[in-house]
Amino acid sequence: MANTKKKIAVSSFWPLPEDFAADIAAVAPDYELVYLSDNPTDSQLAECEIIFGNVGADVRQKMPKLKWAHAQTAGVEIYLNPPLPNDVLLTNSSGAYGIAIAEHMLHFTLMLLRNATGYLSQQRKHIWKGIGRARNLNSCNVTVVGMGDIGGRYALLCHAMGAKVNGVVRTPRNDKPQCVEKLFTTDQLDDAIQDADIVALALPGTGETTGILSRERLISMKKGAFIINIGRGSAIDQDALIELLQNGHIGGVGLDVTTPEPLPQDNPLWDMPNVIITPHVSHGGRGNTTGLVVDKFVRYLADYVNGRPFEREIDREAGY
8 A cells, every 4th residue: 555644754863852743643644754864865855845944945845845945044044045935834943952052152241241251261371360350240241132031041041140131123122021121123232332341243144234233343442352152153143253362352153153164274363362262162062952942943833734824934034
């Protein structure tokens, strides 16, 4: 008898939970999984109606029955360039990454404030010597650019440690979080960063966010301010950033994202004492993050098979 089950294409960055298939079967028993890591045939791909994961256009073009793609990430650039057909639903895993990435941002922040890179360098050389004055987060003004799940959680952590926190959002909001003193909109960004000791970027990669921290804005920042970026490297004029780090105008940066990725071996950022670089791993990878991503997909899958609207679809014009 021919296999009449509908198919879900699965592509994952990390090993999935052991009960992944069982969770899918519990809410969508008429579907079976096609793991792209198993190199499925073109005929199998042609039967796929749903994608879980981030799948390039070269593979998607073999899926004429595709009706819904759910990105394993919060960013959905892979599905916008080139774009999915308008009749294919698009959702993402926003909300699953806030806990892990906000903690990574706080880790960057405290390392920069406490001269951690300098002490680590001295440790390797067996040097016992104080390095200047450390700073406390509770005396800092923090501006968080991008107040979604990730930026909002980071703002909450900074507020809990006594910092004065302001947020920047794309469009005006009435629901100002209690941890934030003031919400600015993107067109007020110059005012929002003017007095900031720390500017933290938690932005998706869109046309609007590309180069949002331009050379002019970097120069306008308070001398010695720190920058944290965990969104997309394209948000910062990286050449200007290097120059302003070298001349001391920017006090230091914590970068989980760069332009390009991987960062070329000869890029000056690697060897700067006031720069912390991690290779786009702030999401934490396995563990809690993976479970939260899967949980969201399973909830959405239950909505899909029962004909209910999703909690949220991607605004393709905005890019998130």
